[in-house]
Amino acid sequence: MADVQHIRILTWKVKNWNQWRIENPDVKTDLTGANLSRIDLSGYNFSRTDLRWADLSECNLSGADLRWADLSESVLKWADLSECNLSGANLSDADLSESNLSGAVLNGADLSKADLSESNLSGADLSESNLSEAILNGADLNEADLSDANLRDAHLVGAYINKVDLAGADLSGANLSEADLSEADLSRTLLIETNLTQANISNCRIFGISAWKLKVHNLNQSSLLITDWDESEITVDNIEVAQFVYLLLHNEKIRDVISTIGQKAVLILGRFALPERKAILEAMRNKLREKGYLPIVFDFEKSAERDFTETIQVLAGMCLFVIADITNPKSSPLELQATVPNYMIPFAPIIQGDEKPFAMFVDLQHKYQWMMKVRTYQDEADLIANFEKGIINPALKRHNKLLILKNKDLEILTMEDDDEDEDE
Numbered sequence: 001m002a003d004v005q006h007i008r009i010l011t012w013k014v015k016n017w018n019q020w021r022i023e024n025p026d027v028k029t030d031l032t033g034a035n036l037s038r039i040d041l042s043g044y045n046f047s048r049t050d051l052r053w054a055d056l057s058e059c060n061l062s063g064a065d066l067r068w069a070d071l072s073e074s075v076l077k078w079a080d081l082s083e084c085n086l087s088g089a090n091l092s093d094a095d096l097s098e099s100n101l102s103g104a105v106l107n108g109a110d111l112s113k114a115d116l117s118e119s120n121l122s123g124a125d126l127s128e129s130n131l132s133e134a135i136l137n138g139a140d141l142n143e144a145d146l147s148d149a150n151l152r153d154a155h156l157v158g159a160y161i162n163k164v165d166l167a168g169a170d171l172s173g174a175n176l177s178e179a180d181l182s183e184a185d186l187s188r189t190l191l192i193e194t195n196l197t198q199a200n201i202s203n204c205r206i207f208g209i210s211a212w213k214l215k216v217h218n219l220n221q222s223s224l225l226i227t228d229w230d231e232s233e234i235t236v237d238n239i240e241v242a243q244f245v246y247l248l249l250h251n252e253k254i255r256d257v258i259s260t261i262g263q264k265a266v267l268i269l270g271r272f273a274l275p276e277r278k279a280i281l282e283a284m285r286n287k288l289r290e291k292g293y294l295p296i297v298f299d300f301e302k303s304a305e306r307d308f309t310e311t312i313q314v315l316a317g318m319c320l321f322v323i324a325d326i327t328n329p330k331s332s333p334l335e336l337q338a339t340v341p342n343y344m345i346p347f348a349p350i351i352q353g354d355e356k357p358f359a360m361f362v363d364l365q366h367k368y369q370w371m372m373k374v375r376t377y378q379d380e381a382d383l384i385a386n387f388e389k390g391i392i393n394p395a396l397k398r399h400n401k402l403l404i405l406k407n408k409d410l411e412i413l414t415m416e417d418d419d420e421d422e423d424e
Contacts, residue, residue, distance in 0.1 A: 002034040002054075010036075010044075018045045042080075062100075072110075082120075097135075107145075127165075147185075177215075187228070196239075206242050214240060264294045267315050269336075270325030272299050277328070280352070283380045284323065287387045293320070321346040321395040326357050326374070340364050340371055344406060346398040348391050349374045350383070372398055 006029050009020055021029070029049040040060045047067040057077045064084040071086075073093045081096075085105045092110045098118045107127045115135045122142045130150045137157045141164050148168040156176045164184040172192040179199045186201070188208040193215075200220040207228045216239070223235045226242045234249070236242050266288050272281040281297065288295040296315055316322055316339060324336060326349050340347055351357060351374055365371045375390050377383035 002032050003030040006030055007034060014041075014043050018043075021045045021047075037075075057095075092130075112150075182220075191239075201239065206239060207246070209239070209242065211239055211243065216240070263320060264292065265319040266293045266295055267319040267322045268295055268297045268325070269322060269339075270299070271328045272297070272325075280325070280327075280380055280383065283384050284387070287384055291388065291392065316343050316345055319345060321348060321399055323391060323395075324349045325352075326350070326361065327352040327355055336361075336364060340368055344370050344402050346395045346402065347371045348395045350391065351376055352383075353378060370398065370402055 010017060010031070012020070029046070031046075031049055031051050031054055033053040034051070035055045036059055037055045037057045038059060041056075041064055042060045042062045043064060044061070045065045046069050047065045049066070049069045051069055051071045051074055054071070054074045056071075056079050057075050059076070059079045061076075061084050062080045062082045064081070066084055066086045066089050068088040069086070070090045071094050072090045074091075074095070076091075076094055076096045076099050079096070079099045081099055081101045081104050083103045084101075086109050087105050088108045089106070090110045091106075091114050092112045094111075094114045096111075096119055097115045099116070100120045101116075101124050102120045102122045104121070104124045106129050107125050109126070109129045111126075111129055111131045111134050113133045114131075116139050117135050117137045118139060119136075120140045121136075121144050122140050124141075124144045126149050127145045127147045128149060129146075131146075131154050132150050132152045133154060134151070135155045136159050137155050139156070139159045141159055141161045143163045144161075145165045146169050147165045149166070149170070151169055151171045151174050153173040154171075154175070156174060156179045159176070159179045161176075161179055161181040161184055164181065166181075166189050167185050168188045169186075170190045171194050172190050173194065175195045176199050177195050177197040179196075181199060181201045181204060183203045184201070184205075186204045186206045186209055189206075189210070191209060191211045191214060193213045194211075195215040196219045197215050198218045201224065202220050202222045203225070205225045207226055219239075221239050222237050224237065224239060224242055225233055225235050226246045227234050234245075236245050268281065268284055270277070270281070272278050285295045285297070296319065298315060322345060324347055326336075336347075347368075347370060349357070349361070349372065353376070357374055361374075365373070372394060377386070377390075
């Protein structure tokens with residue numbers, strides 16, 4: 001409980017209280033659990049004061065000195081804390097809902113699990129503060145400084161965060177749905193599994209951002225500035241591709257990879273779970289590496305049914321050609337039928353021994369000229385001995401033909417012109 005003498009001294013005028021604090025620097029003021037609601041305590045020196053569990057609701061603490069004070073689990077609902085100094089204060093689990101903290105100094109403060117819903121934090125200094133699991137729903141954080149703040153798992157639904165400095169902040173797991181972060185500085189922030197559903201991050205600076213597994217449904221993400229302060233301004237409209245675009249512009253190695261991957265990557269499709277099939281896969285891999293290619297493997301046996309098509313399409317779109325090992329009756333037509341029609345990339349089908357392709361395979365070969373003829377092989381030795389002649393060379397030849405076809409000009413005829421192709 002609060003020290004009775006300290007409560008009595010508190011009734012003095014502010015200048016008397018502050019003078020007493022100066023004259024008694026070694027006395028630790030104890031106001032734990034005190035009922036101080038609706039009292040005018042503006043300008044009071046409460047630095048390092050124990051105010052745990054105190055009721056300060058509707059209290060006027062504007063301009064007060066609360067540096068390093070312990071206000072954990074205190075009630076500050078509707079309190080006026082504008083322009084007060086709460087640097088290093090402990091406000092964990094405190095109720096600050098609908099309070100006025102505009103212009104307050106809270107750098108390094110502990111606000112973990114505090115309720116700051118609907119509070120006014122505009123212009124406040126919250127740099128390096130701990131706001132993990134804090135509730136900031138509907139809070140006004142316009143022009144606040146949240147640089148290097150810990151906002152892990154914080155709730156900021158519908159918060160106003162316009163022109164906020166969030167540089168270096170940790171927003172992992174935070175819920176920012178419907179929040180307005182337009183023109184905020186998000187440079188070097190950590191966004192892992194952050195919920196940005198229906199939020200607004202337009203015109204934000206996102207240089208150095210680390211964004212993974214975001215929820216971005218209906219996110220307004222236009223004109224995101226991806227460069228640093230001393231660089232020419234470059235904007236993109238997608239937070240999830242921003243890192244890649246920046247690397248592409250500033251990393252020569254990345255640019256080289258992008259420009260050459262289509263000349264070197266070869267996708268290998270098939271089922272390779274069985275030991276004998278694994279040996280075939282490794283043999284193809286090694287042969288491709290020996291010839292200077294980059295083998296990429298997609299094993300149907302290990303694929304998730306719901307996303308294998310999208311994965312293959314992304315991989316195939318980067319590759320020079322595809323080797324499809326259709327050995328094994330489990331190689332269903334669905335897998336290739338979902339992939340082949342979408343890309344003009346040579347597909348080189350191979351099959352072992354006397355096995356026959358699935359019944360509908362012939363349709364793919366007839367419909368798409370990038371589906372090559374099926375090559376059979378007896379065993380690993382036979383496959384590798386004839387790998388260059390039977391797979392690589394024909395695939396490259398088909399690739400060159402497809403390039404000519406892709407670059408062929410559009411042909412337009414009048415109704416009277418003869419068309420030799422249609423006569424054939």
